[in-house]
Amino acid sequence: MDIIFLGGLEIDTLIGIYEWERKIKQKVVLDIEMGFDIRPAAASDDIAHALDYKTVSDRVVAFVEDSEFFLVETLIEEIAKLLRSEFPIPWVRITLNKKGAISRARDVGIVIERGQR
Numbered sequence: 001m002d003i004i005f006l007g008g009l010e011i012d013t014l015i016g017i018y019e020w021e022r023k024i025k026q027k028v029v030l031d032i033e034m035g036f037d038i039r040p041a042a043a044s045d046d047i048a049h050a051l052d053y054k055t056v057s058d059r060v061v062a063f064v065e066d067s068e069f070f071l072v073e074t075l076i077e078e079i080a081k082l083l084r085s086e087f088p089i090p091w092v093r094i095t096l097n098k099k100g101a102i103s104r105a106r107d108v109g110i111v112i113e114r115g116q117r
């Protein structure tokens with residue numbers, strides 16, 4: 001299976017369990033890998049046969065910007081559900097980095113895989 005990826009997608013959103021976090025927006029950084037057969041697009045040179053990564057990116061950004069989850073677990077699971085229900089991808093791996101959430105750590109977050117590769 002081929003992979004189409006979006007790396008370092010930065011989005012500001014309301015996320016967190018603490019009272020102060022419910023009053024501000026914080027940055028999350030997403031790395032998204034999506035299984036997709038690129039050969040029909042390569043053979044036709046036609047975007048109609050491709051997984052349009054601009055469309056995917058716009059959809060994820062709009063969803064995350066509007067979301068107000070408490071846990072990163074919920075946010076990442078809902079992104080996976082959205083991607084798998086709205087785009088023809090059999091498998092997705094998502095890394096969600098809530099940079100700065102732990103003051104002594106550079107990175108903190110979750111990696112999930114959903115679907116069959």
Ligand SMILES: Nc1nc2c(c(=O)[nH]1)N=C([C@H](O)[C@@H](O)CO)CN2
Nearest residue numbers: 015016017018070071072073101102
């Ligand atoms: N497993 C998780 N642990 C924690 C989360 C979370 O979403 N999942 N969130 C917080 C706080 O919101 C934190 O990000 C603030 O520093 C703590 N632990």
